[in-house]
Structure formats: structure tokens, C-alpha cells
Amino acid sequence: MTSSAAALSLPRAAAWRQHPLAVRFTPIVTVVAALMVVWYIAAVLMNLSLVRGGFEREEAPYTTMELIAGTMEAERPLLPAPHQVAGAFLDGVFGYAPNAPRSLIYHSAVTLSATLLGFALGAGLGIALALSIVHSRVLERSLMPWIICSQMVPILALAPIFIVVLGAIGLQGLLPKSIISAYLSFFPITIGMVKGFNAPEPMQLDLMRTWSATSRQVLTRLRWPTAMPYLFASLKVAITISLIGAIVAELPTGAEAGIGARLLAGSYYGQTVQIWAALVAAAVLASGLIALVGLAERMVGRRMGTRA
Amino acid sequence: MNIVTDATAIANPSSRRIAVDVAEVSLTFDTADGKVEALSDVSLQIAAGEFVSFIGPSGCGKTTMLRVIADLQQPTSGHLSVNGMTAEQARLARAYGYVFQAPALFPWRTIEANLKLPLQIMGYSESDQTILAKRYLELVNLTGFARKFPWQLSGGMQQRVSIARALSFDPALLLMDEPFGALDEIVRDHLNAQLLELWGKTNKTVLFVTHSIPEAVFLSTKIVVMSPRPGRIIDIIDCNFPRDRTLEIRETPEFMAIAQRVRTGLRAGHSYDE
Numbered sequence: 001m002t003s004s005a006a007a008l009s010l011p012r013a014a015a016w017r018q019h020p021l022a023v024r025f026t027p028i029v030t031v032v033a034a035l036m037v038v039w040y041i042a043a044v045l046m047n048l049s050l051v052r053g054g055f056e057r058e059e060a061p062y063t064t065m066e067l068i069a070g071t072m073e074a075e076r077p078l079l080p081a082p083h084q085v086a087g088a089f090l091d092g093v094f095g096y097a098p099n100a101p102r103s104l105i106y107h108s109a110v111t112l113s114a115t116l117l118g119f120a121l122g123a124g125l126g127i128a129l130a131l132s133i134v135h136s137r138v139l140e141r142s143l144m145p146w147i148i149c150s151q152m153v154p155i156l157a158l159a160p161i162f163i164v165v166l167g168a169i170g171l172q173g174l175l176p177k178s179i180i181s182a183y184l185s186f187f188p189i190t191i192g193m194v195k196g197f198n199a200p201e202p203m204q205l206d207l208m209r210t211w212s213a214t215s216r217q218v219l220t221r222l223r224w225p226t227a228m229p230y231l232f233a234s235l236k237v238a239i240t241i242s243l244i245g246a247i248v249a250e251l252p253t254g255a256e257a258g259i260g261a262r263l264l265a266g267s268y269y270g271q272t273v274q275i276w277a278a279l280v281a282a283a284v285l286a287s288g289l290i291a292l293v294g295l296a297e298r299m300v301g302r303r304m305g306t307r308a
Numbered sequence: 309m310n311i312v313t314d315a316t317a318i319a320n321p322s323s324r325r326i327a328v329d330v331a332e333v334s335l336t337f338d339t340a341d342g343k344v345e346a347l348s349d350v351s352l353q354i355a356a357g358e359f360v361s362f363i364g365p366s367g368c369g370k371t372t373m374l375r376v377i378a379d380l381q382q383p384t385s386g387h388l389s390v391n392g393m394t395a396e397q398a399r400l401a402r403a404y405g406y407v408f409q410a411p412a413l414f415p416w417r418t419i420e421a422n423l424k425l426p427l428q429i430m431g432y433s434e435s436d437q438t439i440l441a442k443r444y445l446e447l448v449n450l451t452g453f454a455r456k457f458p459w460q461l462s463g464g465m466q467q468r469v470s471i472a473r474a475l476s477f478d479p480a481l482l483l484m485d486e487p488f489g490a491l492d493e494i495v496r497d498h499l500n501a502q503l504l505e506l507w508g509k510t511n512k513t514v515l516f517v518t519h520s521i522p523e524a525v526f527l528s529t530k531i532v533v534m535s536p537r538p539g540r541i542i543d544i545i546d547c548n549f550p551r552d553r554t555l556e557i558r559e560t561p562e563f564m565a566i567a568q569r570v571r572t573g574l575r576a577g578h579s580y581d582e
Contacts, residue, residue, distance in 0.1 A: 201412065203410060203412040204412050209399070210378055210399065210405075210406040211402065211425075211429045211477075221425065228416070304416035305416055305418065305459075
């Protein structure tokens with residue numbers, strides 16, 4: 001009786017592991033759980049001396065448990081515990097009106113607008129550069145070294161110069177940030193699209209030649225569609241870089257709004273929890289943007305008959 | 309070598325016009341290992357309506373020959389006329405359809421859209437494109453596959469689409485570079501029979517590069533045997549089976565005799581000595 005019940009329950013116990021949701025999420029949940037454990041341990045270890053110092057200054061007696069509990073809720077911890085970050089993030093998102101200066105939604109929206117404009121500018125510039133490089137050997141030789149050089153100067157050094165120069169000609173606010181963002185994001189698109197525009201097979205190019213197609217027709221009917229997978233791969237890289245560019249651009253301007261401004265303010269006042277919450281907001285934003293590009297890629301892929 | 313075409317060699321007497329005239333054409337490639345003579349002093353005349361096969365081992369210049377006629381490559385010396393024009397004029401006039409070793413379909417286009425591509429490029433009207441795509445899909449027995457994407461078709465079907473695509477704008481000349489080389493023998497036999505039927509229906513001049521002796525003998529009115537290093541013509545064999553031949557003729561003594569002559573020619577070229 002019992003043995004038959006055990007024999008029956010055994011496959012059932014294994015069954016949940018085969019469940020599609022379990023198959024899909026078990027690896028992710030495991031990794032996240034492991035990270036949380038490591039994070040908590042690190043938070044205890046890093047904040048320990050801070051909390052102990054606090055107790056000793058007040059000459060209050062303390063137990064080990066109180067000490068550990070203290071590391072979990074310090075006001076300005078060296079490393080905030082995950083629940084503190086989550087709390088601050090949720091509070092920043094839901095705790096204020098979306099246009100309040102303490103709302104993370106407000107700051108994210110400011111950064112997002114600069115990111116999207118910068119991304120659009122960068123994508124346009126990147127594709128235009130790739131087109132001219134593919135169509136002219138002279139341009140390839142003259143432009144390519146400069147394009148590569150442009151990325152060798154750290155953007156942290158360049159950003160203030162951009163802001164000052166653009167400010168001097170009367171450009172302020174959104175546009176300078178977008179230009180810095182575009183300056184970073186055009187690069188992967190140029191590199192990817194040069195590769196993509198050159199990706200058609202020689203046979204396909206020969207075919208176009210036998211039909212005496214114009215170079216414009218070769219571009220629209222062959223090179224552009226062939227470059228689509230390259231375009232989306234580089235757009236995914238570019239959109240995260242656009243976000244980084246926009247955040248970095250907010251640092252030297254002393255901007256009052258934006259994720260970068262939140263980071264800066266947080267570091268001025270030692271508000272580590274606020275810094276981490278802003279970082280989480282940036283990560284959420286980046287994931288959302290990449291997901292959007294991925295969605296566009298799937299839609300285009302379906303129209304182009306890509307094998308599922 | 310200059311061949312004066314025997315009038316009886318051509319089934320259709322009205323097609324005695326010269327479609328392709330190659331006169332003393334040579335082509336030398338500059339490669340990293342030095343100069344390679346791909347074609348050496350090749351002369352050949354092909355009358356309209358003929359089906360001419362080029363056969364020879366790899367590297368004998370048969371593909372290069374076709375590419376020169378198609379103006380995909382320029383000869384180092386010699387003269388070339390295609391339908392009475394230079395090769396470049398003929399290309400610009402869209403005088404020929406070219407079928408490559410691989411189907412080279414555009415994977416993001418449906419079969420119908422692939423067929424329409426040359427027509428779009430040549431500026432046919434939307435309605436003409438649709439009519440022609442339908443007609444030529446029917447010609448290669450692929451009606452019903454119009455909405456499929458290339459990867460949903462077998463290799464043989466894809467190659468049929470590429471043949472339909474080459475025919476769709478009704479060029480007088482069809483250049484085929486080992487179109488069935490990548491296919492298995494059964495599919496190949498089937499497509500050979502279909503191609504012959506197509507040729508009968510459309511009355512085009514076909515230049516056909518192949519590795520296969522039976523294929524060449526079965527399809528051709530004329531077989532050009534080539535040898536490598538340097539690429540040159542070593543024999544031109546007339547091959548006058550009736551136009552409505554079937555695969556069974558491959559068992560006849562006449563067929564065997566021609567195949568034997570091709571084989572002898574290939575051997576005489578010392579093609580396999582190295």
C-alpha cells in the first residue's frame with residue numbers, strides 16, 4: 001500500500017520539474033537567489049564596522065544579532081541590503097506623483113527622452129556613415145580612422161567639453177545630452193552596418209549585375225534586407241550605450257533631473273540607498289529598451305520569413 | 309578553333325542567326341601565386357536556338373567562359389558579340405538570364421516575390437509582374453508555392469524557381485552554370501527532362517556548363533569539351549537527337565558513342581594527369 005503510494009507519488013514529484021514554467025524560470029530564480037545570498041552576506045560584512053562603531057559611540061551594549069540586524073537597516077550603509085534598495089526603488093516609483101522631483105518615474109522620463117533622441121540621432125548617423133563607407137573606398141579610408149579614434153577618448157572627459165561648447169552656442173537641456181548619447185551610440189551601428197551592407201553573397205550581387213540593377217536598387221533590394229540581422233544586433237548594443245551616454249551627460253551638467261542627477265545627488269549626500277535605487281531604475285530602463293528592440297526585430301523577422 | 313555550324317545540326321532552320329560569337333578570347337587572372345590563364349584563345353560560334361553544353365574538369369575555364377559572355381568578367385583580349393552586341397551592351401539590354409550553381413534566392417522574399425525581383429528592377433508594371441510570375445511558376449510546375457519562403461522548398465524546387473526567375477523577363481539567351489551540380493541524380497534526371505521540355509517550349513539559346521557527361525549528351529545540340537591550364541576548347545561535338553528525346557535515349561548506341569567521344573576528348577586534354 002505505502003510502497004505503491006510512494007511509487008505513484010514519485011513521478012508526480014518529478015512532474016513539476018517538467019512543467020514549462022518551472023523549466024523556464026528555475027534557472028533564473030536559482031541564479032537570483034544565489035546572488036541575493038551573496039549580496040546579504042556582503043552587506044553584513046561591509047556594514048559591520050559601521051554599525052559596531054555606532055553602538056560603541058553610544059556605549060550601548062549590543063548582541064551579535066542586534067549587530068547583524070543593524071547592518072540590514074543602516075541609514076547610509078556602505079552596501080545597502082537588497083530589501084533596502086527594493087524599498088527605495090518601489091517608493092521612488094510609486095511613492096510620489098510621477099512629476100514630483102523625488103519620483104524615479106520623473107527622473108527616468110527625463111533620461112529616457114534624451115536616450116531616445118540620442119539613439120535616433122546615433123542610428124541615423126551610424127547608418128549614413130556605413131552607407132558612405134560601403135559606397136566609397138576613399139571615404140572608407142578617410143573616415144574609418146576618425147570613427148575609431150572618436151571612441152578612444154573617454155566620454156567622461158568629452159562630455160563637459162560638449163556641454164560647454166554647445167552651451168556657448170545656446171544649446172541647453174535635452175539636445176546636448178542627446179548629442180553625447182548619439183556620439184556613443186552611432187559607433188556600433190556604423191561597424192555593424194558596414195558589415196551588414198557587405199554581407200550579400202557574391203552570387204546575389206552577380207545576379208543584380210546580370211539584371212543591370214542600379215546601385216540604388218542593389219542597396220534597397222539586396223544590401224539593406226541582408227543587413228537587417230546586423231542592424232538589430234547593433235541597435236541592441238547602441239540603445240544601452242545611448243542610455244549610458246545620457247546618464248553620463250547628466251553628471252557634468254549638474255543636471256537637476258534625470259537618473260544621472262539622482263546618482264550625483266546621492267553621492268554628494270552619501271545616500272547610497274538612493275544611488276542604488278537609481279541604478280535599478282537605469283537597469284529596468286535598459287532592459288525595457290532592449291526588449292523593445294527585440295520586439296521590433298521579431299516583427300521584422302516575421303515579415304521577412306525568418307525561420308522560427 | 310572555328311566551327312562552321314552545319315545547317316542540319318539545328319532543328320529549327322529559321323534560327324541560323326549567330327547568337328553568341330566568341331573570337332580569340334583570352335583571360336588571364338592575376339593571383340597571389342602568379343598569373344593563371346583561365347581562357348586561352350577561345351573561339352566559338354553558337355547559333356540561335358541551340359543548346360550548347362560546356363564540359364570539362366574543374367578549373368578548365370568553362371564557368372569563366374560563361375561569365376565573360378555575361379559581362380561578369382572582362383576578357384584580357386579577343387572579341388565577343390552577344391546577339392550582335394558587345395557583352396556589356398547585351399547585359400545592359402538584359403539579353404540573357406543567368407542561372408548559378410546555387411539557387412541564390414533572396415531568403416526574405418516569398419517565391420513569388422523572388423520571381424518578381426528582376427521584373428521590379430527592370431520596371432515592369434505591378435500587374436505584368438503578377439502575370440509573369442504566375443506564368444513562369446506554372447512553367448516550372450511550382451504553382452501553389454508562390455507564398456512560401458525559399459527555405460520551405462527543397463533544393464531541386466529552389467533551383468527550378470531560379471530557372472523561372474532567369475526566364476521571367478523572356479531573354480533570348482539562357483546561361484546556366486552547373487545548375488544541377490548540387491542535386492542528387494534522381495532530381496537531376498527529372499530536372500534535365502523538364503529543362504529539355506522548357507527549351508522545346510521557349511526556343512531559347514541555352515549555354516549550359518556541366519561536369520556530367522550523360523547530362524551534356526542528353527541535353528545538348530552541341531557539346532564543347534574543354535581542358536584546363538590553360539583553359540581551351542579541345543573538341544566540339546554535334547549531338548543531334550530529336551528535340552522530344554526522353555531519358556531512354558541514354559541506352560542507345562548513338563548516345564553511348566557520343567558519350568565515348570566526350571570522354572576521349574576529356575582524356576586527350578590530359579585533364580587528370582596532375
